[in-house]
Amino acid sequence: MDERRVNRVRFRAWRRGFREADLILGPFADRRAPSMSEAELDRFERLLEESDHDIYSWILGAAPTPPQFDDALMAELRAVSAP
Numbered sequence: 001m002d003e004r005r006v007n008r009v010r011f012r013a014w015r016r017g018f019r020e021a022d023l024i025l026g027p028f029a030d031r032r033a034p035s036m037s038e039a040e041l042d043r044f045e046r047l048l049e050e051s052d053h054d055i056y057s058w059i060l061g062a063a064p065t066p067p068q069f070d071d072a073l074m075a076e077l078r079a080v081s082a083p
Contacts, residue, residue, distance in 0.1 A: 005041060006036075006041070009029055009033045009044060010029045012048050013026050013028065013029035013030075013048060014026035016048075016052045018053060018056065021052040021056045024059060024077065024081045025048070028076070028080055029044070043071065043073050044073060046068075046069075047073065058074065059074070059078055060081065061078070
């Protein structure tokens with residue numbers, strides 16, 4: 001595992017610019033990124049390239065999730081953000 005890559009992903013997840021997204025993505029990345037496979041890290045990095053407001057809406061189910069992001073990773077994000 002490339003520790004620098006994991007740390008970069010964690011940094012990006014915490015510093016989104018939209019606090020609500022930070023509070024979901026940051027703790028998720030802290031917990032999961034160190035154990036993610038290369039493919040999972042690839043998917044998570046692609047997700048982090050999207051708009052904060054879009055990601056937040058997809059996680060909450062307020063907007064339909066595009067097929068390329070509607071996967072196990074999104075299901076995990078939804079599970080950790082569920083009330």
